[in-house]
Amino acid sequence: MNSITRLLHFGYHQAMSCIFPVAIFGTLILTSRVEVPFIHRYDLILLILLTVQYLMYRSGLETLDEIKVICVFHVIGLMLEIYKIRMGSWAYPDPGYTKLLGVPLYSGFMYASVASYMCQIWRRLKMDMTGWPGLASAGLLGGAIYLNFFTHHFIPDFRWWLTALVVVVFWRTWIIYRVQDRMYRMPLTLAFFIVGFFIWLAENIATFLGAWKYPDQHETWHLVGLSKISSWFLLVIISVIIVAQLKHVKAGRS
Template identity: 60%
Template sequence: MLKKFFKDLVYFTYHQSLSCIFPVVIFVTLALSKVSHLPLSRYDFILVICLMTQYLMYKFGLESKDEIKVICSFHIIGLLLELYKVNFHSWSYPEEAWLKIGGVPLYSGFMYASVASYICQAWRRFDLKILNWPRSYIAIPLGAMIYLNFFTHHFIYDFRWLLIALLFFVFSRTVVKFTIRQNIYKMPIVASFLLIGFFIWIAENIATFFGAWSYPNQEMGWTIVHFGKISSWFLLVVISIMIVAQLKLFYREQ
């Protein structure tokens, strides 16, 4: 039994690493561009690398056309959120760049797209199946409310904790099944939301350390990102998985 567990753990770790190709490329680029002399601005250089990575992943069959569509939608969703948040001084991109709109470099959308890339890759590699997914007329409005709350909390009450409580209720019976080798495992989907959100928060600390962006409290020097951001990433992961799940459900019904 223990031998089987370790074999599954190695398999799981290996394929999780392959699922993270896009995020890893971004982090490596952030690190290397921090200490390297570049022929163009750093943010523009990161954008070029992201575009090349996206093209190569499609060319070599690591991502399908449908997955590219999902990833592009996340790029747009993320870029809109970035433009809004930077305008409200939630964080900033202090370095200069040619390809920068409203203080936001265009590469920033790829950080959200990389999350979508991970979800699509992991979904395929582990043959994810979701049981008791809530009906579309419940899931879609809930996802929309979560996304809108990222914008509206600057003007009205922040409903994130109410939305999180609602998520636990709506997804209380929802389970995700995944296959490692020939062995099937399962966990409550809310637990997967939280785990992915936590690891994105760790990645966010690495990204801000390498100057991907800066929060107001990091302008005088890097400090750890506030633990409260885990709840934000938790909610963003929910939106991400909702979009992928709804699209897969749509194509399955065609």
């Protein structure tokens, strides 16, 4: 009975941590089925997501520190989107007033939702880490991963070398989390892969609903290639590095 109770407790906090990602997908579904007059779809999505974020903060579901992390990741994601659009990786074909260099501003929230989930689940499950490699190693690796998203268009793609480095750098790093009175732990690299896989599933839903389109999806929707899991795997690492480092800094100050 205790095991079932802990499982339900774990599921509840996972679901609560996914409120913002669920709001994004709910908005995508709603706006793909219902056309609102006098406002473009991309602009409406941005307005809804800003409202959701404000309500989450006012209700206490997200703290001010978590909002700051989400904003940082929103900017990181938006910069990557602008570059990828210019390189022809995917497109946002619909019109909108809230587009910057061809990219709707709401797109940054899709990246920020990963950070929102990480912040929420960290707090709810009282997470901690053992064997954290430190700011120098983690920061340099995170910077190299982010840079590779830009540079692989004109120099060789180093994602598999970077993946190998992730295993080396985080080999001794474990996530510790608590479910009621029981403590559990998991290798950090395994957590990276699990979250990356579920983001890949979410990406398929998002492209199906027209949030954006890859070049081979303009005529007919196709399943996003499995190779994209590696991209999300690496992107999740960046979000974890940012969240974990800020948590370490705050813990050191308290």
